[in-house]
Amino acid sequence: MSLNQWKEIAWYGVRFKIPADWQLGQIGTRYLLIEDQSGPAMEIKWTPLKGKFSHQVHLKRLASLQEKQVRKSLKPEPVSAEWETALTHFEASGFSWESDSTHGRGVILFCPTCHHASLIQFFHKDPPKHNLVASNILNSFRDHRSDDQILWSAYDIRALVPETFELKHHRFEAGRYELDFANRSQHIILYRWAPASVLLSKQDLVQFARSVAVFRKTEPVAGKMNGCDTVEWSVSPASDWGRWVSRFIGKASYYWLGIWHLEAKNRILGVRAEDKKPLDTELLDGICNHYESI
């Protein structure tokens, strides 16, 4: 399989490519479990660090979290030449372990540029199976960008969000994905709904917008952009007094919802923003322009 057919996963600042038939199994805060056809194939966790980094300490910490059998078999291992070539940007140390049914082989990485430590391990029943795949995954692994943006790419959505926004909540349910980012009082929520043909079979996009948000006093406005049906809906305090008061009350007063229908992909994408202060339209445009279904 050529590397072009691989899919990109980007989550909490890290990004890497996996084979097209591998899937995200579990998603957590700075944690991903990836599965192939037969079950768990790869696990990755990462964290920002302050101070010195010790590979040995982290290996011991990893061992302490494992079951007894795995803990006993966990041992440091030199990083193979292929992996070392793939991981030139990192300080890397290898390890391996085995249980009755599975073998594990992985690396602990430290990036001296962004001070992130990452643990990546591959599970296999048949050691040579994932070797080339693992090298390619490690070769594509990056843990920081240089443009103050963070790429988020999971399942079929891809978005670029400024790094000042932190992911507060995420939900990947069948038919509905939701990523909620926050920066102080400002929230930006990315939505993805599918299949659009079913969701819009008995209602139009405006009615659909009404089912996902309730903004009083204003009406959603239908439009068209780049050949897509769109709906934009916003609400803000009407008077000077309202605008002044909005800064001191606990909840947001400025709301904006933009949704658009990607007919060819049978998806509906949406971005919702809310804040106590007037919303930054340039920021919203940037997020909407980079938010896509792949």
Place this chain on the structure above:
Amino acid sequence: MKVFKKKPKGPSISRAEALDRIPVKNRQISENQLESGEIVICYPVTMRPFFAGLAKRFGGQEAQTQMKKLQLDELGTSVWNLMDGNRSVRQLVKMFAETHQLETREAEVSVTQFVRELGRRGLIAMR
């Protein structure tokens, strides 16, 4: 005799095995297609003896079974129509994902939840 002995675990199957199972529709059910294309399934439910006794006392029917209806939505109908007694859950997932342009994982969650619910109501059996 052990008083606090562990309950024996039920038979567990792997995800791959579960996906290879074939759902077969219950022969006792009947289905009607509405004008909208959605399907309504009528299926028998056995009343619990207590409720059957109550129904009898208050002049109800003596029958121990009752007919219930379940209206499927558009997505449920499409999965139901794909079940032909030969296709495995894995095949249903693949076809459902292709029809609605969904991610395999997303389709798998939708279809398996639906199949589980049908099984819970006794509308299908797994072969």
